[in-house]
Amino acid sequence: MFIKTALATFKRAKQYYLTTVFTLAITLSMVLSVFSLVDLVFFAPLPYNQSESLYVLEGGLKTTRGYSPSQTNIHVTNYVRDNNDAFTEFASYLTWTGYKLYDLLEQPNLRVMLATDNLFDVLGVEAELGRLFNKTEKVGNKQPSVILGYRTWQTHYQGDKDIVGKKIQLNQRRFTVIGVAPDNLVIPTYSNINDAVWIPFDMDEVWSAEGCARCYMGGLKSIVRVKEGSSLDNIAEQLNSLAMQGAKLLTPDMLKNYTITTYIRPVRQVIQGDSGDIVLMLSVGVSLLMAIALINLSSMQLARAVAKIKTVAISFAFGASNKQLMIESLKHNLVVIGLAVGLALLITGFSFSLVQDLASGSISRLDTLGISVNTVLFSLLLTAGIALLYSYLELKVVNEQNLTTSLQSSGKGVGKQMSTGASHLLIGLQVTFSFMVLVASSHVVLDTLSEALRDKGVETKDKWSLVVDYSQIEGETERGNIHKSVFSQLEKLSLVQDVKAISESKFPSARNVQQTFDTKGNFLGSALRPRVSPGYIAALGLDIVGNDFEATDHELENYPVLINQRLADKISTNTIEVVGSKISFDNKTFYTVKGVVENTYFPGRKAYEYPEVYVPANYKGERKFSFLIIAENSELIEQQVREALGKIDSRLDVASFSSLESQFSKLSQKNLSAAWIAIILASVSLLMVCIGINGIVNYMVQVRRYDLGVKLAMGADNKRLLKDSLIELMQPVVMSLVFAFSLGFMLLGYSKIVPDITLDPNWLMITAIWLGFALLSLLVSFIPVRQVLAQDPIKALRNE
Amino acid sequence: MKNQILKISNITKSFKSGDQNTQVLKGISFSIEEGEFVSISGPSGCGKSTLLNIMGILDTPDSGDYMVDGLQVATMNASQRAKVRGDRIGFVFQSFNLIDEFTVLENIALPLKYRGDSADKRRARAQECLAKVNLADKADLFPSQLSGGQQQRISIARALAGNSGIMLVDEPTGNLDSKNGDAVMALLQELNKQGTTIVLVTHDPRYADMAQRNIQLRDGLIISDGHETNENLVQVEVA
DSSP states (O other): HHHHHHHHHHHTHHHHHHHHHHHHHHHHHHHHHHHHIIIIISSSSSSSTTTGGEEEEEEEOOSSSSSSEOOHHHHHHHHHHHHHHHHEEEEEEOOOSOBBBBBSTTTOOOOOOOOTTTTHHHHOOOEEEEEOOOGOOOOTTOOOOOEOOHHHHHHHHOOOOTTTTEEEETTTTEEEEEEETTTOOOOBSHHHHOGHHHHHHHHSSSSOOOSSSOOOBSSOOEEEEEEEEHHHHHHHHHHHHHHHHHHHHHOGGGGTTTTEEEEEEEHHHHHHTHHHHHHHHHHHHHHHHHHHHHHHHHHHHHHHHHHHHHHHHHHHHHHHHHHHHHHHHHHHHHHHHHHHHEEEEEEEEHHHHHHHHHHHBBBTTGGGGOOOOOHHHHHHHHHHHHHHHHHHHHHTTOOOHHHHHHHHOSSSSSSOOOOOHHHHHHHHHHHHHHHHHHHHHHHHHHHHHHTTTTTOOOTTEEEEEEEEEOOTSSSSHHHHHHHHHHHHHHHTTTEEEEEEESSSSOOOOGEEEEEEEEEEEEOOOOOOOOOOOOOHHTTTOOOOOOOOOOOTGGGGOOHHHHHHHHHHHHHHHHHHTTOOOOSSSSSSSSEEEEEEEEEOOOOGGGGOOOOEEEEOOOOOOOSSSEEEEEOOOHHHHHHHHHHHHHHHHHOOEEEEEEHHHHHHHHHHHHHHHHHHHHHHHHHHHHHHHHHHHHHHHHHHHTTTHHHHHHHHHOOHHHHHHHHHHHHHHHHHHOOOOOHHHHHHHHHHHHHHTTTTTTOOOOHHHHHHHHHHHHHHHHHHHHHHHHHHSOOOOHHHHHTT | OEEEEEEEEEEEEEEEEEETTEEEEEEEEEEEEEEEEEEEOTTSSSSHHHHHHTTTTSOOOOOOEEETTTEGGGOOOOOHHHHHHHHHEEEEEEOOOTTSSSOOOHHHHHHHHTTOOOHHHHHHHHHHHHHHOOOGTTTTEEEGGGOOOHHHHHHHHHHHHHOSSEEEEOTTTTSSHHHHHHHHHHHHHHHTTTOEEEEEEESSOOOTTTEEEEEEETTTEEEEEEEOEEEEEEEEOOO
């Protein structure tokens, strides 16, 4: 019976229901997605025991030129751990070597986290299956235990309930699965941790505390539990003092150029990071969009209410009370809005994977994003709120005081009408909000596209990056010989035009950053130091001011170097002068700068744009070495390369093989996606406001049809009537555009006094948007007026 | 002595249009007994429809008293007024005022819906009323599918449905041709014979004379109030 009634009701006003449900569903899905992010970032509790007393401990390096946060030495950290009186618990973790899961045919890359035995105890998390690390995995025990991240367990092992006790192969070593981490695990500064696996702190195949005596790393973090009642200021003072003491004892050389610091930050703050600002900005944008949609639909609802005046009045006349009509209307609207919200929740659920793809790295804990209880409650609140609003609008037009007039209303313009003020207000609000959304999203599009399309500086066409893994080959000599074979065999491949060598891929790893100094001992900065073969620079299409390496340069004890423009600018503004100057990595041995290389840019990842020092290539038995292969763009090139390596030695492995084009594309992918989202937001808001203005103008014109009909019948000129009507209808649009512009200008002025906010408006674009908006509004207003004026006056007089 | 179910005492009503204040009713007083068939007639603009709207609690007077079943309407709250409209008064409009989206049966059942009757009860009563106006076969049609005369009969059935006992009828023949108009008037007479109190507003003297009693209005005042008793017509002239 209910379904029959519902279908009958739907058939009577198909357009209204479809427009309402789908407009709300789309807008609400955006609102609910953002709310889920708000909930995740601000409200969702951390899955830790007493998280308010947990802090992240990191080190930093301070120089006269600036400050590099998040640079920590393991021994200094241990010194702080052993000598402080502020912490009751202290655990550490990092990630270092790249691993593949050799169990599986496709040998997927896997992030492997190293953790001290007490990390999970300090956090207070429980295993999903089996156990987490305990004293068995203490540093020194070298236990081959592994904990699977929840998603790794689900994805690669299909959630096998018997996984505990089984062995898995990470690169060339086998580990025993002792447990599975919980699905809500988060770790400060690392995102998507559910995709990782955990091994004991002393079990990495490359990194060890002993081998890293002097290195300061960005990836090493510690979690500490602060004693109750401790003063954070006192702790900060103690930490810095201990850090300097530890550095003096353990890494004294660093103190020549750096002040060593150590600091703590609350775990929630670290996990939230920049997420809070991003999510708040998204919230503002989506709220504006929601406001536009609601105004749009409210004006439609008002128009519908006006058309239903007589129905409501008749109900009043036959004994309906305000309460009864309100309940009736509310029931109807709850069903309609509830349907829209249900659809929105569905869309939101599907959108999470897109959000995770786009925002991973920018917003933390995204792998735990889901529809929470708070989101469901929020959506119920929205349902009730919007339904109440609609019911209020529906019933406000009729009351006991105006029953007789309402009973005479035909709903076609005679009788009760929406007041001019209300119509203008609705138009004005929509235009204001939409203008602001359009301006903001246009700037996002401009910024993200400019970044994504920024020149790379290198030629990427027909170029491939190959990283060969020699780790299964023992002995430097054997590796060296095999490396020579690799080089020569690659050159002989039919599809290959040229091969150049580089110690690490063009996409830099931050591990190989070295201090550089000029001849006066001034610290120039931390620079990458890749080793390249002659011709590598030219193969990438990079210009050199000066000369490239020669084949024998690597044999020299005091070999020359090439530096990039970024580093050269720190030495002198005159590049010619830089050629022939000298730099050092230790302020003892100096190397002549043979040439200055054009910069490489990484659109979408400015963090990769380091100063660089190129050193002549000389394979020294590294576990991994890279090659730049120039070959035709062919599907067969990878196959050829893999076969060639396989023939040389079966122990050789391809750590990675990809085109330079695809590598660069991946970096800018997020910018492009952000640009597309901004375009969609802007388009949706523009479309909604055009529909809204058109709808309201349509309505306003219809209620004035009679007047227009009289004027036409009296011989008024069509052009004159059109002009007069348009001037009247465009007034609220223009006024709200002026208001929106003024509001934006005021906000911009305010932002200048807020230090953390930097807004850089593009005035030309804003002006273009303003004019475009005005023209578009004129067009959507023109059409309904033109339609009425084109009719027979008598039809307007009869209100047909 | 029959019950006085409606009593109007010194009702005034004016309408404001810009700066102009037009007094439509200038002090109207009369009462109606149960079972009466009263017509209110007069020239266009004399205030008869305004008076009927006040009697139907669709409008409020500027001053004066209006009592329904001895209860003062002015002291009632909104819920009480709605209850009186639903339980005690059935209204028939000149322009029918049927709801286009509802079927004939749903239109007739409307007063019962707000009284809280169950769907089955409403349906049964609506069918009964539909039968009374001889349109039982039109139950599932929509108003737009009916002629003017049929729509007005549906409107009468709706006024009957609540079993309110009082029917206020505003120019029921105004939008009908004479044949349909006669049919509607015949129906009203039949209903009155069955015990329904009817107050009819009409500008047509033929139809006004069909009532037992005719109240004539002019310029917002009663100029005559005629009674028809069982034996003879007593005319009372009001100064």
